Amino acid sequence: MRLELGKIFIKDIQFASESKIENNVLYVNKDELRKAIWDDEAIVSVEFDIAKPGESVRITPVKDVIEPRVKVEGRGGIFPGVLSKVDTVGEGKTIALKGMAVVTTGKIVGFQEGIVDMTGPGAEYTPFSKLNNLVIIAEPAEGIKQHEHEKAVRYIGFKAAKYLGELARNLQPEETKVYETKPLLEQIAQYPDLPKVGYVYMLQTQGLLHDTYVYGVDAKQIVPTILYPTEIMDGAIVSGNCVSACDKNPTYVHLNNGVIEELYEKHGKEINFLGVIITNENVYLADKERSSNWTAKFTKYLGLDAAIVSQEGFGNPDTDLIMNCKKIETEGVKTVIVTDEYAGQNGASQSLADADPKANAVVTGGNANQLIVLPKLDKIIGHIDVVNVIAGGHHDSLKEDGTIEVEIQAITGATNETGFGYLTAKTY
Secondary structure, three states: OEEEEEEEEOOEEEEOOOOEEEOOEEEEOHHHHHHHHOOOOOEEEEEEEEEOOOOOEEEEEEOEEEOOEEEEEOOOOOOEOOOEOOOOOOOEEEEEEEOEEEEEEOOOOOOOOEEEEOOOHHHHHOHHHHOEEEEEEEEEOOOOOHHHHHHHHHHHHHHHHHHHHHOOOOOOOOEEEEEEOOOHHHHHHHOOOOOEEEEEEEEEOOOOOOOEEEOOEEHHHOOOEEEOHHHHHOOOEEEOOOOOOOOOOOHHHHHOOHHHHHHHHHEOOOEEEEEEEEEEEOOOHHHHHHHHHHHHHHHHHOOOOEEEEEOOOOOHHHHHHHHHHHHHHHOOOEEEEEEEEOOOOOOOOOOOOOOOOOOOOEEEEEEOOOEEEEOOOOEEEEOHHHHHOOOOOOOOOEOOOOOEEEEHHHEOOOOOOOOOOOOOOOOO
16 A cells, blocks of 8 residues: 655644644644534534643643544545445545644543643653643533543544644645655565564553543454554544543544554665555453454464564553564564553562563663653643643642642653654564
């Protein structure tokens, strides 16, 4: 598949009487956007705000972060199986609005949601502090069930990203990058002397608001399979999970997966990047065994010399990670695992819940238990009281002076395992 990804760089967002993109400024008509995204009785109000880099603004609780994109040529549309019809995507032309994101917030859905600070020490831990963010505050109806609340907010975010992406449909991208992965035998033949490398992309699928969707299907219901990397850039994988903010993959990260982008950078130069194997993270042991068996089988079937393996979440998924690692290694395929750590606030605890001697090449996103004090900021978008109950916080996290004491796991994207440039260890 060959995908041309066009980029339009958004340098500012403003509310206006007409929604449009002009001179790198995104203008948004709030009433029109609200009408386009809100039709669910589970939500009683939808409001909008803007948060820009360097502003004294805190957004919490953050549900999802999404980059607007629009498919202008090729099969299907953005977010296939969710907003667009079920069709294979990943080829043709897609335009992305870079430098900005849609951020969804409102009353908390599940306790594992996070914080985005636009300035101060917290901003240094989240990549989303560097974006111009259109924030959607969606408040739920009284008594709504959690899974209904989560779904309603998730769809509002996707619809907003699609609406904004459509504004770029007829614009000329400022920059275009081409990504291509050929059918397997052609791809192997193209660079026969380079190591064959694949990416094992572990998806959070533990249920109870820990869900990821592939072409609209809850990934708990799938067995491991193979995707072209470009399918992911068109929204084939989206987030619906509330796992700890620091190490869940918001939809923005699926669209901009840093491991995939770096493998493409090395493709044809140092490696032959053959594709992506997606696999789930299960609760029951038999399911873990099945998925890791299939994952290892695929790496051998593809003839890989090496694989990058990233996980989403921590604790229970550590077992899936190590199972994948040791079974892939047993097939004669070298691995590097990409993970975060939970080593206690003093860094002295066992950082992963599972381990194996074969897991001897590791790229870490850091210790999520690291404690940080966030200063009081001038403006809160969302609900500040939740910082006492979100993962990484405690009953006394919010101080009387407005400062917040939390572990960095409470910060959205703080130790994210797939998003932003962790591919530093060679597997071949």
